[in-house]
Every structure is written in structure tokens, then in C-alpha cells.
Amino acid sequence: MVTNYxxxxxxxxxQQKWAExxxxxxxxxxxxxxxxxxxxxxxxxxxxxxxxxxxxxIGDVLARxxxxxxxNVIHPMGWDAFGLPAExxxxxxxxxxxxxxxxxxxxxxKQQNRLGxxxxxxxxxxxxxxxxxxxxxxLFLLMYKRGLAYKKQASVNWCETCExxxxxxxxxxxxxxxxSSVVETRDLEQWFLRITEYAERLLYDLDKLxxxxxxxxxxxxxxxGRSEGAEIAFKVKEIPEEEVRTFTTRPDTLFGVTSMxxxxxxxxxxxxxxxxxxxxxxxxxxxxxxxESEIERTADEAPKIGLFTGRHVVNPIxxxxxxxxxxxxxxxxxxxxxVMGVPAHDQRDFEFAKKHKLPIRIVIQPEGEELDExxxxxxxxxxxxMVNSGSFNGLNNTExxxxxxxxxxxxxxxxxxxTFRLRDWLISRQRYWGAPIPIVYxxxxxxxxxxxxxxxxxxxxxxxxxxxxxxxxAHYEEFVKATCPVCGEPARxxxxxxxxxxxxxxxxxxxxxxxxxIAPFEKDxxxxxxxxxxxxxxxxxxxxxxxxxxxxxxVLFDAGMTRxxxxxxxxxxxxxxxxxxxxxxxxKGNVVTPDEIVERYGADTGRLFILFAAPPxxxxxxxxxxxxxxxxxxxxxxxxxxxxxxxxxxxxxxxDHGEKEAELERVLHATIRKVTHDIEKRFNFNTxxxxxxxxxxxxxxxxxxxxxxxxxxxxxxxxxxxxxxLLAPFAPHxxxxxxxxxxxxxxxxKQSWPEFDTVKLVVDEVEIVVQINGKVRGRMVVxxxxxxxxxxxxxxxxxxxxxxxxGREVVKIIAVKGRLVNIVVR
RNA sequence: GCCGAAGUGGCGGAAUUGGCAGACGCACACGACUCAAAAUCGUGCGCCCUCCGGGCAUGUGGGUUCAACUCCCACCUUCGGCACCA
Numbered sequence: 001m002v003t004n005y006x007x008x009x010x011x012x013x014x015q016q017k018w019a020e021x022x023x024x025x026x027x028x029x030x031x032x033x034x035x036x037x038x039x040x041x042x043x044x045x046x047x048x049x050x051x052x053x054x055x056x057x058i059g060d061v062l063a064r065x066x067x068x069x070x071x072n073v074i075h076p077m078g079w080d081a082f083g084l085p086a087e088x089x090x091x092x093x094x095x096x097x098x099x100x101x102x103x104x105x106x107x108x109x110k111q112q113n114r115l116g117x118x119x120x121x122x123x124x125x126x127x128x129x130x131x132x133x134x135x136x137x138x139l140f141l142l143m144y145k146r147g148l149a150y151k152k153q154a155s156v157n158w159c160e161t162c163e164x165x166x167x168x169x170x171x172x173x174x175x176x177x178x179x180s181s182v183v184e185t186r187d188l189e190q191w192f193l194r195i196t197e198y199a200e201r202l203l204y205d206l207d208k209l210x211x212x213x214x215x216x217x218x219x220x221x222x223x224x225g226r227s228e229g230a231e232i233a234f235k236v237k238e239i240p241e242e243e244v245r246t247f248t249t250r251p252d253t254l255f256g257v258t259s260m261x262x263x264x265x266x267x268x269x270x271x272x273x274x275x276x277x278x279x280x281x282x283x284x285x286x287x288x289x290x291x292e293s294e295i296e297r298t299a300d301e302a303p304k305i306g307l308f309t310g311r312h313v314v315n316p317i318x319x320x321x322x323x324x325x326x327x328x329x330x331x332x333x334x335x336x337x338x339v340m341g342v343p344a345h346d347q348r349d350f351e352f353a354k355k356h357k358l359p360i361r362i363v364i365q366p367e368g369e370e371l372d373e374x375x376x377x378x379x380x381x382x383x384x385x386m387v388n389s390g391s392f393n394g395l396n397n398t399e400x401x402x403x404x405x406x407x408x409x410x411x412x413x414x415x416x417x418x419t420f421r422l423r424d425w426l427i428s429r430q431r432y433w434g435a436p437i438p439i440v441y442x443x444x445x446x447x448x449x450x451x452x453x454x455x456x457x458x459x460x461x462x463x464x465x466x467x468x469x470x471x472x473x474a475h476y477e478e479f480v481k482a483t484c485p486v487c488g489e490p491a492r493x494x495x496x497x498x499x500x501x502x503x504x505x506x507x508x509x510x511x512x513x514x515x516x517x518i519a520p521f522e523k524d525x526x527x528x529x530x531x532x533x534x535x536x537x538x539x540x541x542x543x544x545x546x547x548x549x550x551x552x553x554x555v556l557f558d559a560g561m562t563r564x565x566x567x568x569x570x571x572x573x574x575x576x577x578x579x580x581x582x583x584x585x586x587x588k589g590n591v592v593t594p595d596e597i598v599e600r601y602g603a604d605t606g607r608l609f610i611l612f613a614a615p616p617x618x619x620x621x622x623x624x625x626x627x628x629x630x631x632x633x634x635x636x637x638x639x640x641x642x643x644x645x646x647x648x649x650x651x652x653x654x655x656d657h658g659e660k661e662a663e664l665e666r667v668l669h670a671t672i673r674k675v676t677h678d679i680e681k682r683f684n685f686n687t688x689x690x691x692x693x694x695x696x697x698x699x700x701x702x703x704x705x706x707x708x709x710x711x712x713x714x715x716x717x718x719x720x721x722x723x724x725x726l727l728a729p730f731a732p733h734x735x736x737x738x739x740x741x742x743x744x745x746x747x748x749x750k751q752s753w754p755e756f757d758t759v760k761l762v763v764d765e766v767e768i769v770v771q772i773n774g775k776v777r778g779r780m781v782v783x784x785x786x787x788x789x790x791x792x793x794x795x796x797x798x799x800x801x802x803x804x805x806x807g808r809e810v811v812k813i814i815a816v817k818g819r820l821v822n823i824v825v826r
Numbered sequence: 827g828c829c830g831a832a833g834u835g836g837c838g839g840a841a842u843u844g845g846c847a848g849a850c851g852c853a854c855a856c857g858a859c860u861c862a863a864a865a866u867c868g869u870g871c872g873c874c875c876u877c878c879g880g881g882c883a884u885g886u887g888g889g890u891u892c893a894a895c896u897c898c899c900a901c902c903u904u905c906g907g908c909a910c911c912a
Contacts, residue, residue, distance in 0.1 A: 218830050222908045329910045339912045348910055421911060613838060629851050690850035769846045774893050776846055814892050819845055824892050
């Protein structure tokens with residue numbers, strides 16, 4: 001006889017069966033509603049950690065649940081396989097990155113399968129496979145053709161440890177996102193994607209993403225950083241053909257400008273001081289500032305230093321001469337790299353002016369106050385009336401912003417302008433293990449894109465592994481040598497590879513069309529499957545991957561390749577997994593691996609615990625004893641199935657349907673309702689599981705409180721069967737095993753999700769709480785259809801209550817049907 | 827500084843629409859079974875008191891309401907993001 005719950009045995013058995021039956025393959029079916037469930041694909045580092053287990057568990061519950069609900073579910077998995085760790089491993093182990101990656105994928109895939117996750121492996125993608133990166137390159141060319149990929153000389157982020165440049169999004173507080181080294185600045189010619197062209201849409205379409213967490217949207221909102229203002233041209237007094245353009249959000253303060261400060265990188269700086277006595281001082285200062293890392297330059301305690309250039313600009317609104325300085329706090333990458341200083345109305349300008357003894361002039365007066373430029377101790381940034389502003393005097397400053405800009409526009413000296421904090425996406429990487437940028441340089445024809453028919457531009461296969469790093473592509477002569485596609489003359493290949501975030505910006509499209517040989521993906525496929533209905537992943541990608549993927553999707557939309565304007569309809573940002581209040585890490589010695597858990601308790605226990613311990617979006621504290629509890633529950637379920645099966649076989653029992661049966665039935669239907677709602681509407685798997693636990697407890701209670709020969713076996717069986725169905729998404733192996741044990745041949749995962757019957761939820765009597773002045777003073781059981789008046793009367797008649805209100809004046813009685821009665825007395 | 831999220835027993839968490847605070851689970855205690863242990867089952871379990879019964883409790887202080895974890899105001903703390911952004 002089958003007895004104990006043996007996860008090792010049943011999990012392997014059913015995993016094999018599912019694989020043999022190809023159970024989770026999905027095909028286009030226009031008669032069914034599709035549902036795209038996607039977890040962020042992993043970097044194949046070699047082993048799964050608890051964060052992976054969590055994200056896959058969440059995704060798998062949804063996928064399995066939605067299949068049972070009748071959706072045509074697509075649930076794919078793949079590998080974000082390019083990236084630096086493969087190169088480091090290559091050197092450490094003297095093994096080709098491709099082979100290392102391949103081995104890791106193989107291993108991790110086994111681990112995923114051991115978790116029982118229901119993936120359609122026929123759609124698996126590997127971004128490092130030529131068959132995939134060919135299309136990453138194709139998409140680069142698409143960007144190039146659409147004017148969205150370009151090369152420029154720029155001052156860029158450089159990580160010395162990774163020996164490559166980084167995009168702005170990949171620098172966190174001045175440190176490299178991957179290795180936390182200090183990021184330096186270098187001047188290099190690099191490839192960029194014009195994401196700023198999409199800034200406005202990336203920002204406004206956030207509003208369409210109703211089912212995204214607010215915090216992620218806020219982060220993107222801040223990152224894009226839109227501000228409205230004016231761009232204003234100031235002529236250089238000493239060199240009339242030159243002008244300084246400045247961006248300001250406060251054109252209403254233009255009459256208060258007393259300095260013009262340029263970024264050290266500003267192209268005009270050199271010209272302004274060239275051949276003057278100040279040239280050396282200024283250029284030394286510029287050189288010194290530019291050597292500083294972003295950390296040093298933006299540190300809180302970094303003093304604001306400015307150096308006079310000896311030159312002046314002319315304020316276009318009143319012809320005043322204003323000194324031009326170079327300042328270490330002005331950033332070339334924002335606005336125009338030049339700031340007009342209005343000390344009276346900008347705190348930073350105020351401090352700067354105090355330090356450099358620049359004049360302060362008040363041009364906005366707050367209502368009912370009289371600010372004095374000699375006595376103010378801080379800038380006034382609020383609203384007010386314009387003063388000292390010529391013909392604009394007396395205007396409200398908000399009005400003034402518009403009026404001043406309009407005036408300048410008429411004169412051709414300025415215009416309205418919107419500026420973004422977001423900068424173009426630097427995608428060149430000076431590394432081997434990435435998709436080569438498909439560009440050829442020809443002496444005659446210049447920069448030439450590789451024709452689509454010549455793709456992929458393959459990575460050199462025989463990697464040089466003798467040194468202390470994998471050499472970049474420039475090292476491989478055979479790779480560099482090329483023929484110009486235009487003129488046929490010898491040419492050189494671009495030797496940088498693309499940022500791996502390019503590869504992960506479109507993989508969800510490829511899943512829909514994984515084997516296409518004619519395009520990155522085919523329209524029929526993506527028109528059916530896209531967008532992703534539910535995306536699940538870590539919050540750390542709030543501005544990186546999630547912003548890039550949105551950008552790519554919009555470009556693909558504009559190119560007519562998809563109808564999806566946004567890639568991910570719903571986003572679930574899952575919390576992190578902690579243990580003992582700290583992130584799991586080797587150094588803290590608090591790591592628990594999915595392997596250990598599967599080994600010890602089985603995958604079902606691990607999945608159940610991870611979903612039960614906290615709602616998915618919250619951080620989760622791993623608790624070994626909690627895992628025991630989940631395991632105990634599954635054993636309890638298994639034992640129940642085994643015992644009931646034996647009981648059913650005896651043929652004993654009867655068909656009575658008394659109070660206890662009605663109660664069991666009611667609990668069953670209430671549970672179906674709750675579990676369905678919790679998964680579908682709230683993503684609260686923890687409460688769904690607790691409801692199933694209560695149902696199991698109710699079955700045990702029924703069996704305990706009714707003699708075996710008197711138990712209603714048909715009801716018991718129905719309840720048990722439905723319990724197994726409810727549990728199937730959470731503990732798929734146990735459910736399949738139990739289902740089989742109960743005599744069913746077809747997979748539990750092919751069954752329909754149970755429906756609840758509202759009729760079965762109806763009760764005859766309910767317990768009503770009776771409060772006096774808001775405090776619970778008694779309870780009474782009344783017929784369920786008692787209305788407010790009946791309730792009030794019943795409460796008054798209640799023995800205990802009537803004693804308590806005896807001799808007191810009843811001011812008011814509030815009765816809520818089915819819930820409570822509150823008697824207000826004096 | 828700005829923006830966002832959150833604060834509930836010893837612990838993880840629940841309370842879905844303003845209506846019994848603490849579901850479910852963990853830990854703990856006691857009991858049953860056992861020679862014993864494990865497993866399993868049962869009972870109890872916010873804090874306090876004079877323990878029939880009552881008082882106090884959802885970060886703090888106010889407010890609205892018959893009724894507040896839930897709504898409003900102010901504040902405190904924690905976490906996350908952005909930050910010399912002109």
C-alpha cells in the first residue's frame with residue numbers, strides 16, 4: 001500500500017511524465033484567449049539561488065492556474081547569456097566562455113526542471129547563440145537606419161575593473177553596477193542609441209501602465225526627469241560671433257542674472273580664454289576637475305568652485321554685461337552645460353555668489369513681504385511679483401515665465417524648451433563576450449552597416465585564454481579584417497560588442513517566434529502573443545532592463561513590427577529573499593540553496609513555503625522552521641488522500657447530508673471562491689494557501705467528528721478532489737500524485753479549475769456581535785435574513801445586553817445586516 | 827532636500843467595501859500515544875488586572891465617526907529611488 005509522502009519519488013516521476021507528454025507546449029489558438037506569463041530570464045551564472053526559486057514559483061503558480069482557467073498560456077524560459085562573468089570564468093578555468101556558458105545553462109536548466117516549473121522548452125532562447133545575436137545585430141541595424149544608432153565622441157563612464165564603458169543607468173552612486181568600482185570619465189568615440197528621442201513617450205506612457213507598481217513608475221519618472229523652461233542665448237561681449245546658450249526653468253528671473261557659469265567640458269571654454277592671461281589658470285582648473293571621478297565631483301562636501309574667464313556675456317533682456325565663469329558643479333550632460341546664475345532666487349547660485357562676491361539682485365517679491373538683497377540669508381524660490389524687471393514689472397512670476405520667453409522668441413534670442421535628465425544609451429562595450437556591433441569602417445566609404453544578409457557577424461571562436469583577461473575583438477586579426485560592403489575594398493570591423501541589455505530588450509518577442517529564420521520575430525506570432533500579460537522580476541531592474549525594453553518595444557512599434565506599444569501589461573516586482581534579517585550571502589554564511597531544499601523536502605515544499613511566507617512583492621525572511629511547517633502540511637494532505645482512498649474502497653459510509661456536511665460543503669465553496677480571487681485579483685498566494693490549509697483542517701475535523709461509517713463519502717471525495725485541484729498550481733507534483741492515487745488517468749494540470757456555487761455558501765444563521773458604545777458586549781445567533789430592525793430588537797431582547805442597558809438612555813441603535821449591532825447609550 | 831513604500835503578538839503574516847484586530851503558519855507550554863524518543867493527534871497561547879468579569883492594545887499625538895489597522899491632519903522611525911538637474 002502507498003503510505004508515506006515521498007517527494008523525491010513522486011517529483012521525479014511526474015517531471016519525467018510531463019516532459020514525455022510535452023505537457024506545457026503552447027501553440028497559437030485563436031479560439032482561446034492567450035495569456036503570456038514571463039519571469040525575467042536569468043544570467044547563467046551556474047547555479048540557482050533563492051531569488052530565482054521565488055520568481056519561478058510565482059510565475060509557475062500563475063501559469064498553471066491560468067491554464068486550468070482555460071487560457072492559452074505561454075510560459076517560456078531562456079538565458080541572458082552574454083556578459084562579463086563568463087570572461088572572468090574563462091580566465092579562471094581556462095575555458096572558452098561559450099563552453100562555460102553552455103555548461104551552466106545545462107546545469108541550471110536541470111535545477112529549474114527539478115523545481116517542477118512548467119516551461120515550454122521548445123521556445124528556449126540563448127542570447128549568446130549566433131541564431132539569436134544575429135537578430136540583436138539586425139535590430140541594431142534597424143536602429144541605425146531609423147537614425148537611432150549613432151557614434152559620437154563623448155565623455156563617458158569607464159570602469160577600470162571591468163575595462164569597459166558603462167551606460168548612465170549602469171552607474172549607481174558613482175560606482176559600477178556590477179563590480180562597485182569607482183567609475184571614471186574618459187573621452188571616447190562610442191556608439192549610442194537615441195533613447196532620448198523617446199523620452200516624452202517613455203514618460204507619458206507610464207500612465208498607461210496601471211498594473212505596474214507605483215514605485216517602479218516613480219523611479220522611471222525620476223530617471224527620465226523632464227523639466228520645462230526656456231533656452232536663452234547670451235552673446236559673448238568680447239567675441240560677438242560666439243554665444244552661450246543656457247537652459248533655465250526660471251526665465252522669469254532673467255533680470256536677476258549676475259553670472260554665467262560653464263561646465264568644464266563646455267566647448268566654448270577653450271575659445272574664451274585662448275591667448276589670454278587667464279588661459280593657464282582656467283585650463284589647469286578644467287583639467288583638474290575633469291580628472292575627478294563622479295563621486296568626488298558630486299560629493300556633498302565638494303565645494304562649489306568657479307573661476308572667472310575674463311570674458312562677459314550680454315543679457316539679452318536688458319543688455320547687461322555678465323561675467324562668465326567655469327564651475328565644477330555645472331554638468332555638461334544636462335541642459336546646455338551652461339547655467340545662468342540668479343543668486344536671489346536659486347539656493348545654489350546664492351551660495352556660489354556669496355563665495356565669489358557676485359552681486360545679488362532681487363527680481364521676484366513675495367506677496368506681503370519686502371526682501372532686501374543685503375539682508376537675505378537664503379534664496380527665495382517661491383512665487384511672487386516681478387520687480388527690477390523693466391517692462392515686466394508687476395507681473396505675476398508664473399505669467400512672467402511665459403511672457404519673458406515669448407519676448408525672447410520674438411527677438412530670436414530664446415525659446416521654450418523641455419529638457420530631460422535621461423541621456424542617450426551608451427551601448428559599446430570593449431569586451432569579447434557580447435554581440436559584435438555590425439559595422440565596418442572603410443577608408444573610402446566611411447562607416448558602413450553590415451548588410452542584413454551577412455549577419456550574424458560572428459564572434460571569433462578560438463578565444464585567447466593565456467592572459468589575465470579575455471582580449472577584446474581588436475585582438476583577432478581575422479575578425480577585424482573585412483571587405484567594405486559598398487566598394488569591396490579592404491576595411492576594418494567595429495571591434496566593440498553591444499551592451500548585454502540590448503539582448504534582453506527584445507527576448508520576449510523572440511519567445512513568440514523562436515525559430516524564425518527570416519526575422520527576429522514574425523508579426524503573426526507577436527500579434528497573437530504580445531504583450532506580456534504578466535511580467536515578474538526583481539526591483540533592481542526598475543530603470544535598467546525595464547526602461548530599455550520599453551524603449552525597444554516603442555521602436556519596434558514605430559517600425560510596424562508589433563502592435564504592442566508597451567511590452568509588459570502587468571508587472572510584479574518581487575521582493576528579495578533574506579535570512580536572519582540579511583541578504584543571503586556566502587560571507588554571512590546564511591545561504592540556503594534551492595538544491596538543499598529540494599533534496600531535503602522536495603520542490604513542492606520549497607515552492608509552498610516561499611509563496612506562503614510573504615506576499616510576492618514583499619521581502620521574504622527565510623525561516624527553516626517555517627519550511628518544516630509547509631512540509632508538515634503537505635504530508636498531512638498526502639496522508640488524508642491515502643486514508644480517504646482506503647476508506648472509499650471499503651464501501652462504507654452513507655449519504656447523509658446533515659449540518660456537518662453542509663458546513664464542510666460551505667467551507668469548500670468559500671475556499672474555492674477565496675483561492676480563485678486571491679490568485680487572480682490580488683496575487684496574494686500566501687492567503688490563498690492559508691485558505692487551503694483551513695479547508696484541509698475542515699476535512700480533518702469532519703472526519704474526526706463523524707464516525708467513519710456515517711461519513712458522507714461522496715461529499716468527502718468531492719471535497720478532497722477539489723482540494724487537490726486548488727493545490728495543483730502550488731504543489732504540482734503532490735497534486736499530480738494524489739490525483740493519480742484517487743484513480744484519475746489524465747493529468748491534474750489538464751483539469752478545469754473548480755467553480756464555486758453561491759447556493760452552497762448560504763447559511764441559515766449567523767453570529768452577530770452586539771456592541772454597546774462600540775465595545776463588544778455580547779453575541780447572538782440569528783436567522784441570516786434578519787434585517788436591521790430585527791437585529792436591533794433581538795439585541796435589546798438579549799438577556800445580557802438588556803441587563804447592561806437597563807436604566808440607561810438608548811440614543812441610537814446602528815445595525816448592520818449580517819455583521820453587528822451597536823447600541824449607543826448615555 | 828524631493829519622490830515612493832512600509833510600520834500590527836515572541837516571529838512570518840491576516841483583516842478584500844469604515845463593522846468582532848491577530849486568520850493561517852512558526853515558536854512555545856501542557857496533555858494523549860510510547861519503555862523512551864521522533865512522528866502524529868488534542869488543548870492553550872497579544873499585554874495587564876482583583877481573571878465570574880474587566881481594562882489596554884495595530885509607530886506617536888490629534889481629528890472625523892455610532893464604529894478607525896483602514897479616512898483626515900501633524901510628527902517619528904525604517905527601507906528604496908533620485909539628488910550640485912540649472
